[in-house]
Amino acid sequence: MITESAQQTQAFAEEYAKTLKKGDVVLLRGEMGAGKTEFVKGLAKGLGIEDEITSPTYAYMNDYDGKLYHYDCYRLKSGAQAEALGLCDYFYADGICVIEWAENIEDVLPENCKTVKIRKLDANRREILSE
Ligand SMILES: Nc1ncnc2c1ncn2[C@@H]1O[C@H](COP(=O)(O)OP(=O)(O)OP(=O)(O)O)[C@@H](O)[C@H]1O
């Protein structure tokens, strides 16, 4: 899938949300500015969440009513740190977890995560692969 704007990435994510089941954990791979947070905005919309989605960079995780847990692990140093902060419990809850920078906590991720890779092609074009 190639998108040509943040809006198109959100629209794709909104559709992708329909493929998810309760308790799914989605890893969002992609460099800084790839569009991971834009993807989460669409995902939330697709899950019927009306709150504004903001980047949880400082809080590590934002909880949208137990329906969606949005992680940004950029500033986490290890899986052990995530564990100590109690961030891992939600991986086994009923809501959907979506995780940016999951590579920083790789050793505490559950099995059977879904992955979405977003690659910058140029200023406004992104390639999105989901597996
Ligand atoms: N096709 C596109 N899809 C998504 N975002 C796009 C696209 N084209 C341009 N953009 C812009 O790229 C930026 C993506 O920012 P976003 O915060 O979603 O990135 P991120 O991957 O979450 O980065 P970080 O790792 O810093 O959290 C936004 O400014 C958005 O408007």
Ligand SMILES: [Mg+2]
């Ligand atoms: Mg982000």
